[in-house]
Structures are given as structure tokens and as C-alpha cells.
Amino acid sequence: MSITSALYSATSGLTAQSKALASISSNIANSSTTGYKSTGTSFQSFINQTSAVDEQVGGVIAYNYRNVSAQGEIQSSTTTTNLAINGSGFFAVSDDSSDGDIVYTRNGSFSTDSDGNLVNSEGNYLYGWALDSTGSIAANNRNSIDSLEAINTTTVKGTPKATSSLELDANLPSDAATGDTFTSDVEVFDALGNSHSIALTWTKTGDNAWELDAADPTLSSDSGTTTGDISGFPITITFNEDGSLASSSASSFSIGDWTTGAGDSTISLDLGTADGTDGLTQYASGEDEPEIGDFAFDQDGYEPGTLTGTTIDENGIVSATFDNGETRAVYQIPIVTFANADGLDSETGSVFTQTAASGQYQLHTAGDGSAGEVKSSALESSTVEMTDEFSRMIIAQQAYTAASKVVTTADEMLTTLISMKR
Structure with a gap:
């Protein structure tokens, strides 16, 4: 040399x-x-x-x-929309919230911006599949990135739900005299989300025997305005000698001709299990003037709600939560995998682009095949x-x-x- x-x-x-x-x-x-x-x-x-x-x-x-394929340590975060992938795959993101070029990242530091989009610390918008009313992916071709759109929760509106079930819990006083009556009120909602009040009347008709009747509904905000016609009452209720519920003559009732313009309602009525004490009971009140004890009701209807937050589960399902108690799945986050992730090209920030060496992208739901799982309230460290x-x-x-x-x-x-x- x-x-x-x-x-x-x-x-x-x-x-x-x-x-x-x-x-x-x-x-x-x-x-x-x-x-x-x-x-x-x-x-x-x-x-x-x-x-x-x-x-x-x-x-x-x-x-x-x-x-690129190395797994970073997953650390917890106090931000519920922060995400990490445990396993293989990437988030699909773009620097444009409308039909932008898709790139791929493991930076899941997403938070909601002023327009309701999920954006990470590098200004990239998270893309996902929109879900239909049944919670299924709406796109016909879920294998293409063209089926993805920027995840935006402000476009999601709360919807009302008509009451379809009503559960009643109460103790009807066994020491009441035959012919004694007691009243209580329950709230129900029509299909348009209007709140109505129904007055219930409990009448003791004999030993271990009662009758339940109901008045036509009125507006919850105005008890003087009748809003519909109720049918299915009165209902006969009997109790066993130990105070447990024996039977009832009906398990549902209907409300028609709503003055609000809503469709007719059929509501199932749950008074408890036969021979059980999980609903109505008949025990002594122990009062000089007996009265209904421990009355409570539960119904499943609600008025239109206002968006209060967003949750994301391990399957990548993005759900909107509303102040009326409604929770609705609105998007699903795909996990994008490549045959050779180390063949991806690095771009400015923590994003990568597809190359011939990396192979074609594949869209998966979280945990499907080689795709990793989504961890919410978490971030993947360097x-x-x-x-x-x-x-x-x-x-x-x-x-x-x-x-x-x-x-x-x-x-x-x-x-x-x-x-x-x-």
C-alpha cells in the first residue's frame, strides 16, 4: 500500500x-x-x-x-386522546384536514384543535374510517387510504332517543288499608327528545293485591299541557306472602297521538322478577300513615345532547360522549402496516413515506393480524x-x-x- x-x-x-x-x-x-x-x-x-x-x-x-420497526416504551399520559401503538404499524396522518397526502407516524400526541380535528404535536391530522349509525365502517373499500378522512368530532351531533323501557323500584306498604291510593311520577322521552311526565297511581285492592294506573303524559315543563294518549293501564299486581312480587298483568304500555309530532311509543315495563325482590316489594312501612318507600325509576330515553368529550378504546374506536349520557362510536382508527417498515423513507418530523423497499401499505383494524393494539392515554417514547x-x-x-x-x-x-x- x-x-x-x-x-x-x-x-x-x-x-x-x-x-x-x-x-x-x-x-x-x-x-x-x-x-x-x-x-x-x-x-x-x-x-x-x-x-x-x-x-x-x-x-x-x-x-x-x-x-423504524423498533418498539419504543409506552408511557401513560393524562390526555385521553394521546395514543400509542403496542406492536407493529403506524397511524395514517396528513398535514391537510381535507384530502391531504397520507404519511405514516408513531407520534400519537393527538389533541382536539379549535375545529374539532385530532392533531398531533407536529401539526398532522389523524385519519380514520367514518362509522355509520350501526357502528360499522361506512366505506365500501376499506383497504384503500382513499376510504379515510380526517377525524373530526365537532361534526357529530347528539341525537335524541325515545324511551323504550321503564323500570320501577318501590316498596308498596303492606300496612296500607284496602282502597288507599298513592301517587308518584316518572319521566319519559318521545322520539324527538321532548321530556314528558306521567303520574302513576297505586291503589291497594286487597290483601297482597294492587292496581297501577297512569294518567296521560304532560310536558315536564308544564303539567297543565297534556301531550299524548296512554294505553295499557290499569295493571294488576300481586305479591307473595313474604312480600316478594308474584305477578303483574302487563309488561308494556303505549303512548300515541303525541302533540309534539313524535311517532307513537311502546314502552316495556319492568316491575321486577317474579318471586324476587329486585323491583316492587310489599313490606310494612312502619309509619302511622303508610306511604310508598324507596321509589325509583330508570328509563333509557334522552333528549338531544351536547358533545362533552371523546374516548378511544384499544380497538381504535373513537366514541363521542354527550351530556345526556349518550355515547356513540363515530370513527375507527386504522393501523397501517408494511412488509418492510425499515424500508420507509423518513421525512421532517416523525413521519414516513412509502417506498418500493417498504412494500405496499396494508390497512388493518387494531389487533388484526400483524397490526398492533391502540393504547389511549399513552405515548410511545423515543x-x-x-x-x-x-x-x-x-x-x-x-x-x-x-x-x-x-x-x-x-x-x-x-x-x-x-x-x-x-
């Missing part, structure tokens, strides 16, 4: 170790970047064989690469390990110093060679 060849080998070593130091520097700078994938440096020997009998001379070539980076830095520094010594030595030898002519 000639002096100039040695000089070339040494300078290639300097260049290679400079690349390694750049990789180390980038990793350390991004040690706290959410979803960041650390880079490494691969060294390859470069040989230049000038003849069959001459020595092989050359140097080294360095390549930086990114460990995959940078500081102890490894400092170890690499020491090695790169020593190698760089050694290569520089070769350069200075070769320079001295060339100087000596030139001085021989003087």
Missing part, C-alpha cells in the same frame, strides 16, 4: 466516523421526541484491487439507517438509548482520532520524501 493509498483510507475513515457522529448527535437531540426512531450507522469495507499481484487497498464507506449512544460516541471518537493520526503520519512521510530532493 502506497503512502497516498494510506492517506485515502484514513480520510475515508474520517468521513465514515463523521457520519456516525451525525447519527449519534441526531439521536441524542431527539431522545425526548415522541415516536422518534433512532438511527444507526453501518460500515462497509471498500476494496480497490489494482492488479492480481498487487495488494488490495481501499477504505470504508458508512451508511446511516433508521430502526427508541434512543442514551447509554448506547454515548458508547457509540466513544468508539467513533477513538476511531476518528486514530484515522487522523494516520493522516498526520502520512503527511510527515510525504514531507520526508519531498525533502530528499532538496
Whole structure:
């Protein structure tokens, strides 16, 4: 090997170790970047064989690469819309909330912006499948990124629900006299979300026997305004000798001709289990003037609600919650996988783009096949390990110093060679 060849080998070593130091520097700078994938440096020997009998001379070539498929540690977060992927895959995001170019990221630091979009710390909008009223994916071709749209919860409106079931819990006083009556009120909703009040009348008709009647509904806000015609009453109720419910003559009632314009309602009536005490009971009140005890009702209707929050489960289902108690699934977040995730191209920020080396994208629901699961209220930390980076830095520094010594030595030898002519 000639002096100039040695000089070339040494300078290639300097260049290679400079690349390694750049990789180390980038990793350390991004040690706290959410979803960041650390880079490494691969060294390859470069040989230049000038003849069959001459020595092989050359140097080294360095390549930086990114460990895209590495799993970062998942850490809890107080923000419910912060997301992490436990396993393989990426979130589909775009820098545009309307038909933007899709890129892929593990940075799940999403929060709701002023327009209701889920946006991460890098300004990328989270894309997902819109769900229909049954909670199923609405798109016909769920395998294409064209089926995705920016997730926006402000477009979701609360819908009313007509009361379809009514549960009654109460103790009817066994020490009441035959013919005694008691009243109580329940609230129901029509299909348009209007609230109505129904007055119930309980009449003791004999030993262990009662009759339940109901008046036509009125507006909850105005008891003087009748709003519909009720049918299915009166209902006969009997009790066993131990005070448990024996039977009732009906299990539902209807309300028609709503003055609000709502459709007719059929409401199931649950008074408790036969021979049980989970609904109506008949025990002594222990009062000089007996009265109904522990009266409570539960019905499943509600008025139109106002959006109060967003929840995301491990299946990537985005649900809107409303102040009326309604919870509705509105989007599903896909997990995007690639045959070779390490073949993705890195872009500014923590996003990646598809390449020929990565293979075609595949859209999955969370946990399906090779796709990871979604963790809400969590973030994936950077995959940078500081102890490894400092170890690499020491090695790169020593190698760089050694290569520089070769350069200075070769320079001295060339100087000596030139001085021989003087």
C-alpha cells in the first residue's frame, strides 16, 4: 500500500466516523421526541484491487439507517386522546384536514384543535374510517387510504332517543288499608327528545293485591299541557306472602297521538322478577300513615345532547360522549402496516413515506393480524438509548482520532520524501 493509498483510507475513515457522529448527535437531540426512531450507522469495507499481484487497498464507506420497526416504551399520559401503538404499524396522518397526502407516524400526541380535528404535536391530522349509525365502517373499500378522512368530532351531533323501557323500584306498604291510593311520577322521552311526565297511581285492592294506573303524559315543563294518549293501564299486581312480587298483568304500555309530532311509543315495563325482590316489594312501612318507600325509576330515553368529550378504546374506536349520557362510536382508527417498515423513507418530523423497499401499505383494524393494539392515554417514547449512544460516541471518537493520526503520519512521510530532493 502506497503512502497516498494510506492517506485515502484514513480520510475515508474520517468521513465514515463523521457520519456516525451525525447519527449519534441526531439521536441524542431527539431522545425526548415522541415516536422518534433512532438511527444507526453501518460500515462497509471498500476494496480497490489494482492488479492480481498487487495488494488490495481501499477504505470504508458508512451508511446511516433508521430502526423504524423498533418498539419504543409506552408511557401513560393524562390526555385521553394521546395514543400509542403496542406492536407493529403506524397511524395514517396528513398535514391537510381535507384530502391531504397520507404519511405514516408513531407520534400519537393527538389533541382536539379549535375545529374539532385530532392533531398531533407536529401539526398532522389523524385519519380514520367514518362509522355509520350501526357502528360499522361506512366505506365500501376499506383497504384503500382513499376510504379515510380526517377525524373530526365537532361534526357529530347528539341525537335524541325515545324511551323504550321503564323500570320501577318501590316498596308498596303492606300496612296500607284496602282502597288507599298513592301517587308518584316518572319521566319519559318521545322520539324527538321532548321530556314528558306521567303520574302513576297505586291503589291497594286487597290483601297482597294492587292496581297501577297512569294518567296521560304532560310536558315536564308544564303539567297543565297534556301531550299524548296512554294505553295499557290499569295493571294488576300481586305479591307473595313474604312480600316478594308474584305477578303483574302487563309488561308494556303505549303512548300515541303525541302533540309534539313524535311517532307513537311502546314502552316495556319492568316491575321486577317474579318471586324476587329486585323491583316492587310489599313490606310494612312502619309509619302511622303508610306511604310508598324507596321509589325509583330508570328509563333509557334522552333528549338531544351536547358533545362533552371523546374516548378511544384499544380497538381504535373513537366514541363521542354527550351530556345526556349518550355515547356513540363515530370513527375507527386504522393501523397501517408494511412488509418492510425499515424500508420507509423518513421525512421532517416523525413521519414516513412509502417506498418500493417498504412494500405496499396494508390497512388493518387494531389487533388484526400483524397490526398492533391502540393504547389511549399513552405515548410511545423515543427508541434512543442514551447509554448506547454515548458508547457509540466513544468508539467513533477513538476511531476518528486514530484515522487522523494516520493522516498526520502520512503527511510527515510525504514531507520526508519531498525533502530528499532538496
